[in-house]
Amino acid sequence: MCSICLSPAPGPLAREEALLKCSVSGEDAIKTVLESWQAAEPYPDVAPGLRALHAAGIQVAALTNGSESIARGVLTNAGVCELVSPLLDINMASAWKPARESYGYAVVELGLKPEEVIMVAAHPWDIFGAMRAGLRGAYVQRSPHEPWPAFLPLTPELVVSSFEELAAKLSCCT
Secondary structure: OOEEEEOOOOOHHHHHHHHHOOOOOHHHHHHHHHHHHHOOOOOOOHHHHHHHHHHOOOEEEEEEOOOHHHHHHHHHHOOOHHHOOOEEEHHHHOOOOOOHHHHHHHHHHHOOOHHHEEEEEOOHHHHHHHHHOOOEEEEEOOOOOOOOOOOOOOOOOEEEOOHHHHHHHHHOOO
């Protein structure tokens, strides 16, 4: 049994647009950022990659430091929300990633052992935290200029450039 735990994040343009719109302060700034995340579009490889993982019988869950509703919005906008379940957030885990407790919570919710779950993300700190908690790791290296940091003492078992590549590598192993 293998399950993937994602850390949903929008593509780079959505993040930049949210920051540019933050010339306001307080509640308006928070609302602007949250609305930008809700409207964010993922990288183009995410939907086909998630569909391929689903077709291969690999469960995909989400674990986010944001809220479950924001993750649901991003995944719904991408047309893949039905392929990702459960949607877990740190409010349920009572600990922010990369705390071990957040990954432990996800493992319990999935009903699996840590070594049966692969944390997939495009940010090394999240994968490193998951590996410290006993999960496996897969790094989506979005840029050739952002390799896995050599200073981290653990290395993910997979480094891929896209979710489609991730699906191809994992599908052969199920």
